[in-house]
Amino acid sequence: MTNYARMYRLGFTPWERYGAAGGAQLGALLDREARERPAGPGRAIDLGCGRGQFTPELARRGWRAVGLDLVPEAVEAARRKGPAEIDYVVGDVTDLESAGLGTFDLFLDIGCFQGLDADQQAAQARGVTALAAPGATVLMLAFGPTRLRRFIEGVSREEIEAAFTGWDLVSADPADPSGLGWPMNRTSPQWYRLRRPAD
Numbered sequence: 001m002t003n004y005a006r007m008y009r010l011g012f013t014p015w016e017r018y019g020a021a022g023g024a025q026l027g028a029l030l031d032r033e034a035r036e037r038p039a040g041p042g043r044a045i046d047l048g049c050g051r052g053q054f055t056p057e058l059a060r061r062g063w064r065a066v067g068l069d070l071v072p073e074a075v076e077a078a079r080r081k082g083p084a085e086i087d088y089v090v091g092d093v094t095d096l097e098s099a100g101l102g103t104f105d106l107f108l109d110i111g112c113f114q115g116l117d118a119d120q121q122a123a124q125a126r127g128v129t130a131l132a133a134p135g136a137t138v139l140m141l142a143f144g145p146t147r148l149r150r151f152i153e154g155v156s157r158e159e160i161e162a163a164f165t166g167w168d169l170v171s172a173d174p175a176d177p178s179g180l181g182w183p184m185n186r187t188s189p190q191w192y193r194l195r196r197p198a199d
């Protein structure tokens with residue numbers, strides 16, 4: 001059983017305290033994304049969606065949304081929450097190609113990539129690249145690396161760039177840490193935006 005599976009089972013999910021602040025920021029980022037896409041919102045996938053804290057925000061803003069997580073209980077809870085048009089699947093972000101999910105215009109990652117080791121990060125990025133439509137975007141919220149990284153996770157800008165070869169890192173903006181609580185609120189969380197060049 002993974003640590004996350006244990007935490008969901010115990011009901012110890014501190015990252016879910018980030019819903020209000022994270023949701024507001026995500027809403028603004030999705031609005032910008034929609035403005036910059038002449039064709040409007042397309043297909044989006046929430047990688048490591050957990051219990052669907054943020055996936056519904058994608059659907060609310062017109063994206064055809066898929067949520068994917070390794071922990072079946074979390075996926076089941078997300079499904080129960082709905083809305084029904086979101087397709088929630090159990091799957092591994094390090095093996096996206098075998099999930100048969102089709103291609104996506106937007107990849108959302110809130111707190112998943114930062115918890116993977118370097119090989120797993122490279123595998124996630126490879127899968128994202130394989131499933132990316134031309135001009136696709138990755139929106140990633142991640143803690144910075146700190147001395148407590150082993151316990152609370154975190155990733156540097158350089159590690160993200162090393163994994164996402166062939167992508168342009170177009171921005172890295174400080175995220176509002178309200179609601180995260182100590183020590184996560186000391187990790188300088190950032191919203192990263194990466195763009196896959198259109199063919």
Ligand SMILES: C[S@@+](CC[C@H](N)C(=O)[O-])C[C@H]1O[C@@H](n2cnc3c(N)ncnc32)[C@H](O)[C@@H]1O
Pocket residue numbers: 004005015016047048049050051052053054068069070071074091092093094109110111112115
């Ligand atoms: C910090 S939680 C964030 C959950 C959700 N994004 C949120 O903000 O509520 C990280 C999530 O990533 C999931 N996860 C970790 N490794 C994964 C993997 N290899 N494949 C899919 N999901 C994974 C965990 O099960 C957990 O739900």
